[in-house]
Amino acid sequence: MSKAHLSQRTATGYHEAGHAVVCHRLGFQVNRVTIVPSATFAGQCSHENILRRINPEFDNTDRGRMRMEKTIMVCLAGQIAQCMWRARSVRSYHSHADFKLASDLSLRVNGTGPTATAYLEWLTLRTREIIKSSWPVVEALATDLLQQGTITVKKTTIDQTPIRERLQFFWR
Helix, strand or coil, rough: CCHHHHHHHHHHHHHHHHHHHHHHHHCCCCCEEEECCCCCCCCEEEEEECCCCCCCCCCCCHHHHHHHHHHHHHHHHHHHHHHHCCCHHHCCCHHHHHHHHHHHHHHHHHHCCHHHHHHHHHHHHHHHHHHCCCHHHHHHHHHHHHHHHHEEHHHHCCCCCCCCHHCCCCCC
């Protein structure tokens, strides 16, 4: 594996680990995390549908707003973790779909551009704090992804998994 390919794969590992750890810290089930590329993605974090039974178009309830806020934070987490690992590894196209969803939901919650932008900045700060406080877990998960390619919740709870102790608090 070339040095450039390994660096790109490592960046993807940190990116997906960021999504997974923040999703879990916000109380949602992470099912699978992979850095095995597909036709459309370099990696993917599969989790329960945070917006289950929420219609962002019409839901003005506090519950709906909170679910949209958590979805935005999970969307932002990948690029934040990747940037914390190595800022030079981030390209604008890496998180295009994540940022589009985060921006759309922010506009739904706030209704105007300047308010939505400020809201995204605030959620970015909150997400960065979650990642900072969970950095050892993000690193452990990224390392495990580099070794295994794909991780499911069941794999991280097996006793033989070397990072089990570091992840058991987050992966129940």
